[in-house]
Amino acid sequence: MSILLIAEHDNASLNAATLKTLAAAQQIGGDIHVLVAGAGCQAVAEQAAQAAGVSKVLLADNAAYGHFLAENLGDLVADLGKNYSHILAAATTTGKNFMPRVAALLDVAQVSDIISVESADTFKRPIYAGNAIATVQATDAIKVITVRGTAFDAVAAEGGSASVEAIDAVFNSDKAEFVGEELAQSERPELTAASVVISGGRGMQNGENFQLLEKVADKLGAAVGASRAAVDAGFVPNDMQVGQTGKIVAPDLYIAVGISGAIQHLAGMKDSKVIVAINKDEEAPIFQVADYGLVADLFDVLPQLEQAL
Amino acid sequence: MKVLVAVKRVIDYNVKVRVKADQSDVDLANVKMALNPFCEIAVEEAVRLKEQGHATEVVVVSIGPKAVQEQLRTALALGADRAIQVETDELPDSLAVAKLLQAVVAKEEPQLVILGKQAIDSDNNQTGQMLGALTGMPQGTFASKVNVAEGSVQVTREIDGGLQTVKLQLPAIVTTDLRLNEPRYASLPNIMKAKKKPLDVMSAADLGVNVARTVNLLKVEAPAERSAGIKVADVAELVEKLKNEAKVI
Numbered sequence: 343m344s345i346l347l348i349a350e351h352d353n354a355s356l357n358a359a360t361l362k363t364l365a366a367a368q369q370i371g372g373d374i375h376v377l378v379a380g381a382g383c384q385a386v387a388e389q390a391a392q393a394a395g396v397s398k399v400l401l402a403d404n405a406a407y408g409h410f411l412a413e414n415l416g417d418l419v420a421d422l423g424k425n426y427s428h429i430l431a432a433a434t435t436t437g438k439n440f441m442p443r444v445a446a447l448l449d450v451a452q453v454s455d456i457i458s459v460e461s462a463d464t465f466k467r468p469i470y471a472g473n474a475i476a477t478v479q480a481t482d483a484i485k486v487i488t489v490r491g492t493a494f495d496a497v498a499a500e501g502g503s504a505s506v507e508a509i510d511a512v513f514n515s516d517k518a519e520f521v522g523e524e525l526a527q528s529e530r531p532e533l534t535a536a537s538v539v540i541s542g543g544r545g546m547q548n549g550e551n552f553q554l555l556e557k558v559a560d561k562l563g564a565a566v567g568a569s570r571a572a573v574d575a576g577f578v579p580n581d582m583q584v585g586q587t588g589k590i591v592a593p594d595l596y597i598a599v600g601i602s603g604a605i606q607h608l609a610g611m612k613d614s615k616v617i618v619a620i621n622k623d624e625e626a627p628i629f630q631v632a633d634y635g636l637v638a639d640l641f642d643v644l645p646q647l648e649q650a651l
Numbered sequence: 652m653k654v655l656v657a658v659k660r661v662i663d664y665n666v667k668v669r670v671k672a673d674q675s676d677v678d679l680a681n682v683k684m685a686l687n688p689f690c691e692i693a694v695e696e697a698v699r700l701k702e703q704g705h706a707t708e709v710v711v712v713s714i715g716p717k718a719v720q721e722q723l724r725t726a727l728a729l730g731a732d733r734a735i736q737v738e739t740d741e742l743p744d745s746l747a748v749a750k751l752l753q754a755v756v757a758k759e760e761p762q763l764v765i766l767g768k769q770a771i772d773s774d775n776n777q778t779g780q781m782l783g784a785l786t787g788m789p790q791g792t793f794a795s796k797v798n799v800a801e802g803s804v805q806v807t808r809e810i811d812g813g814l815q816t817v818k819l820q821l822p823a824i825v826t827t828d829l830r831l832n833e834p835r836y837a838s839l840p841n842i843m844k845a846k847k848k849p850l851d852v853m854s855a856a857d858l859g860v861n862v863a864r865t866v867n868l869l870k871v872e873a874p875a876e877r878s879a880g881i882k883v884a885d886v887a888e889l890v891e892k893l894k895n896e897a898k899v900i
């Protein structure tokens with residue numbers, strides 16, 4: 343068996359999601375090659391070469407891959423991937439964007455968002471917003487898989503010494519073009535990597551009130567998340583949405599503030615170790631999954647919490 | 652320009668699904684079914700493109716047994732012009748769906764194909780991208796804004812780090828995210844009108860596509876349940892518990 347794993351990065355550093363995907367690859371077993379495709383991403387290849395369990399790094403360094411467009415990455419990975427038994431990527435918005443193209447080009451199925459490796463061809467994955475867990479067996483010769491980061495513990499970032507091989511193939515579609523991006527700037531930890539997350543919902547009432555959450559977050563070194571309702575209402579940007587169709591988080595501590603606990607929200611956070619709910623409605627479904635519930639007005643609680651920490 | 656919208660019949664999003672006692676699958680008997688919410692957003696976007704004069708015709712297609720006609724009628728009531736059902740006994744895998752849609756695309760030659768980014772039952776998030784690869788079309792997935800221009804479309808995408816905008820040559824694929832629009836409700840007169848709109852039925856065999864599955868469903872289990880914990884009286888007790896009992900701060 344041989345596995346091609348596509349690294350997630352920003353051309354400067356390797357994303358932690360890659361180390362978690364590597365853990366899934368190690369459970370499948372076999373030789374693991376990591377593809378670093380990007381522009382000016384030599385440093386990322388060097389980091390990938392040090393990650394535990396990697397036997398070779400393939401470096402495709404070309405402007406065509408700089409913005410990770412699915413058309414170009416899909417063609418490249420399908421071309422390289424035909425010689426492997428498994429192709430893996432993190433189930434991030436980048437992985438979700440190009441991996442199904444790879445599967446279709448290779449005429450195989452994709453197994454999305456796996457949460458466990460049962461054997462080299464059998465995996466578990468959540469369906470119906472995590473209200474059921476399916477065990478599926480992929481029978482295609484090449485298994486194309488995306489991996490849910492919260493379900494795997496990252497492998498060591500250092501200690502390995504893989505060789506780096508340059509890939510010259512350039513796939514550059516003239517049908518898709520990068521125009522621009524607006525990336526969120528934050529000093530706080532990244533939502534999916536933070537050990538503490540505090541999220542606000544519709545109960546926050548507006549975007550300014552999120553400062554109350556941020557002050558608590560700063561005391562805890564926490565990331566700040568939100569429910570769909572808070573994002574839809576324009577309180578905060580889309581990259582903060584936790585849930586079935588947003589980001590999946592599983593921190594040591596998740597604090598839900600003014601969030602009712604719809605199944606779509608629970609799907610994104612119910613694997614957190616400890617859940618705290620702050621809600622003025624004692625009937626709110628969020629209390630059914632909370633280890634510690636506080637029935638109170640969030641506008642009273644948040645300043646007190648900031649003080650107490 | 653013609654717009655093709657692919658839609659899926661799924662469990663209503665308010666319903667919490669249950670697993671069958673024999674763990675063979677989830678139990679959908681007597682469960683309320685609906686148009687997948689992301690597909691509803693896709694239909695709405697296509698109808699708006701028509702209202703704005705960008706689209707000339709909106710065609711909706713769904714794959715599955717006869718029951719999917721109900722969701723096609725819903726899409727027609729929301730403003731689509733005509734519908735196609737590709738009849739299959741069961742719901743095929745995403746790749747087979749993408750191949751069936753590829754065959755429909757070859758017949759209909761749309762300039763834009765809009766799909767939901769994911770169906771809330773299988774949560775796969777793959778069909779649109781697969782269709783893109785099979786047809787050689789570029790894709791704008793997880794769209795929160797779509798701007799059609801002459802020969803191209805500009806799509807703003809919701810990505811993990813924020814927003815990304817891409818420009819795609821037509822014909823192209825768009826998959827919808829939650830912020831793209833807020834779908835309208837179908838009015839009673841439109842629901843009545845939808846009953847008379849054309850709905851063609853074709854079979855997977857007519858389209859020459861093999862829909863055999865390559866992923867076997869071995870088992871479906873209920874997830875580990877979390878039980879409710881305790882209620883604390885105030886912030887002081889909460890902080891004390893988090894420090895000394897849960898030891899997470």
Ligand SMILES: Cc1cc2nc3c(=O)[nH]c(=O)nc-3n(C[C@H](O)[C@H](O)[C@H](O)COP(=O)(O)OP(=O)(O)OC[C@H]3O[C@@H](n4cnc5c(N)ncnc54)[C@H](O)[C@@H]3O)c2cc1C
Nearest residue numbers: 543544545569570571585586587588600602606607622640
């Ligand atoms: C296709 C689809 C996908 C979806 N994906 C997601 C997703 O990924 N993530 C997600 O979160 N949702 C998602 N949803 C939406 C989900 O169904 C809920 O609508 C949403 O999670 C509700 O957000 P909320 O809890 O903030 O708002 P509400 O349900 O309105 O709850 C607000 C809560 O705040 C409390 N509150 C109000 N004021 C105060 C106060 N002063 N002090 C204390 N408490 C207060 C109220 O008691 C209430 O419980 C999705 C829905 C669909 C249809």
